Amino acid sequence: MTTWTLECSACVPTRTRDAEAFPGVCEVCGAPYLVRYETLPPPEAKAHLKGQRWTMWRYDGWLPLRDSEHPITLGEGGTPLLRVERIAARYGFDQLWVKDESTNPTGSFKARGLAAAVTRAVHAGARQFVVPTAGNAGVALAAYATRAGAEARVYAPRATPKTILEQIRAFGGDLMLLDGHIGDCGIAARLHAANTGAIDVSTLREPYRIEGKKTLGLELAEQLGWKLPDAIIYPTGGGTGLIGMWKAFQELKQSGWLRTPLPKMFTVQSTGCAPVVQAFESGAERATSWPDPQTVAAGLRVPGPLGDRLMLRALRESGGGAVAVSDEALVEAAHHLQVVEGIDASPEGGAALAGAVSLLRRGILQSHERVVLFNTGAGWLYRT
Secondary structure, three states, X not given: OOOEEEEEOOOOOOOEEEOOOOOOOOOOOOOOEEEEEOOXXXXXXXXXXXXXXXXXXXXXXXXXXXXXXOOOOOOOXXXXXXXXXXXXXXXXXXXXXXXXXXXXXXXXXXXXXXXXXXXXXXXXXXXXXXXXXOOHHXXXXXXXXXXXXXXXXXXXXXXXXXXXXXXXXXXXXXXXEEOOOHHHHHHHHXXXXXXXXXXXXXXXXXXXXXXXXXXXXXXXXXXXXXXXXXXXXXXXXXXHHHHHHHHHHHHHHHOOOXXXXXXXXXXXXXXXXXXXXXXXXXXXXXXXXXXXXXXXOHHHOOOOOOOHHHHHHHHHHHOOEEEEEOHHHHHHHHHHHHHHHOOOEOHHHHHHHHHHHHHHHXXXXXXXXXXXXXXXXXXXXXXX
């Protein structure tokens, strides 16, 4: 039986609590809780994967799912890892891949995290959810809440792409539009949760979205034959994907599934909203909230991420870094992925490519290194 506890990511000495009730953030310091498993699958458990469906739940031994429970699922995960040789040749890479999360059920990587969070909350008795969103998280919550027979309230900035808003409504989400950015929506979501008892599944305000995002790393490791790349380039707003992957790699190494070094982790943000890049470059442990965030990449428009400390820790522990790219560069890169490789990249996916090119030109990445970019969502969701 899979058992786990919850561990505060900031308290010293480490504060823990049991996982019976559905938690929020640490009651003492307000930092996110992380899931810590009593045991992890041993290397011989790789044989178990051969009989599992190609979804993220094939890694059930690594996920917060008890033996008698069934996940709330739409078939999320199992996304392709695509070698992009023409793009690589154009920009000077020898070995370049794109992990294409646009093929998830709701069109983005958010499906992984919300599937895990809704599953855990429903098994704890939840029937109402709320989330602030820059777009894709709202689509995913609306779909998975409906799948679970529950209700979802979604707060989104009025400037969110129209197609994304239509998808939230199409999946039955109770959509509330606000002036301002996702931080303003977060305040409204927390107030709604306090007034109604709805479960707030905001980024890192519960511990299980990270566990779903962790499967990005587990899946990538399996697709590469349990040999990780030299570098991972990840577009970052709230940061659960980056944090989740770094957690996955550490757990895989701890349990003996990996013998190769862990990859350098790089975050990419827009120059119009780059709080993590600014903090990394200044040597700070926390990010300062970005004033007036502006970028066409809605998922990167997160001025004050709660997971800043965890992201910066992952970047520094891995020997990676952070880079900001202009909207012009990320839009052009997304277009190149579409017309050169046939990958329907979101603006955030374009940011990953633009960031990789910038890192290569600055000599931070080397042409011979094995590099994986993440396209975190579908380009069609951003078109009106």
